Amino acid sequence: MKYLKSYKLLTESIKKEKKEVELPNISELKIVDIKTIEGKNKWHSSKDKLIHMILDLGEWEEFPSSKIPEFYQNIKKWIPSLHEHRCSEGRKGGFFSRVRMGTWLGHIIEHIALELQTLAGDDTGFGRTRGTGKKGEYNVIFNYEKKSRGILAAKEAVKVAKSIIKGEKPEIKEIVEKLKKK
Numbered sequence: 001m002k003y004l005k006s007y008k009l010l011t012e013s014i015k016k017e018k019k020e021v022e023l024p025n026i027s028e029l030k031i032v033d034i035k036t037i038e039g040k041n042k043w044h045s046s047k048d049k050l051i052h053m054i055l056d057l058g059e060w061e062e063f064p065s066s067k068i069p070e071f072y073q074n075i076k077k078w079i080p081s082l083h084e085h086r087c088s089e090g091r092k093g094g095f096f097s098r099v100r101m102g103t104w105l106g107h108i109i110e111h112i113a114l115e116l117q118t119l120a121g122d123d124t125g126f127g128r129t130r131g132t133g134k135k136g137e138y139n140v141i142f143n144y145e146k147k148s149r150g151i152l153a154a155k156e157a158v159k160v161a162k163s164i165i166k167g168e169k170p171e172i173k174e175i176v177e178k179l180k181k182k
């Protein structure tokens with residue numbers, strides 16, 4: 001009985017701790033700029049149509065995916081086709097594994113932008129995310145086939161990430177339809 005009681009106390013305190021994770025305000029995550037790169041560039045030797053989004057994570061810099069409650073479970077559930085993304089692990093499911101272990105939102109947004117274009121029928125798949133040197137700021141680079149669609153994919157990817165952070169299901173099908181019309 002005594003044992004049971006202490007177990008109950010323990011699980012309650014775990015639950016409490018989980019709830020008490022204080023997340024930054026969602027507006028901390030901002031697009032600073034979106035540019036396009038055409039022609040020779042430092043990011044890829046042969047890909048010459050790239051989106052270059054500068055993203056400011058603000059306080060989210062302290063929150064890799066592993067620290068955002070339910071993020072890994074929800075992104076897997078809501079965008080299951082991201083399973084195809086190998087990422088640095090070089091195997092299917094590689095990207096999801098990075099999300100589970102904890103990776104930063106800029107990198108996640110890069111993968112979402114690529115996947116939105118894939119779902120819209122484009123053959124893309126190259127992406128890189130690197131810090132700009134300023135704390136919390138990232139260069140998010142990914143290739144596109146159609147410029148206007150690539151730019152919209154960047155913006156929508158940020159919105160999708162924000163929905164997932166908030167635990168709200170993003171309307172992927174509707175977004176993809178919008179991209180197809182671009």
Ligand SMILES: [Zn+2]
Pocket residue numbers: 087088095107111
């Ligand atoms: Zn990756």
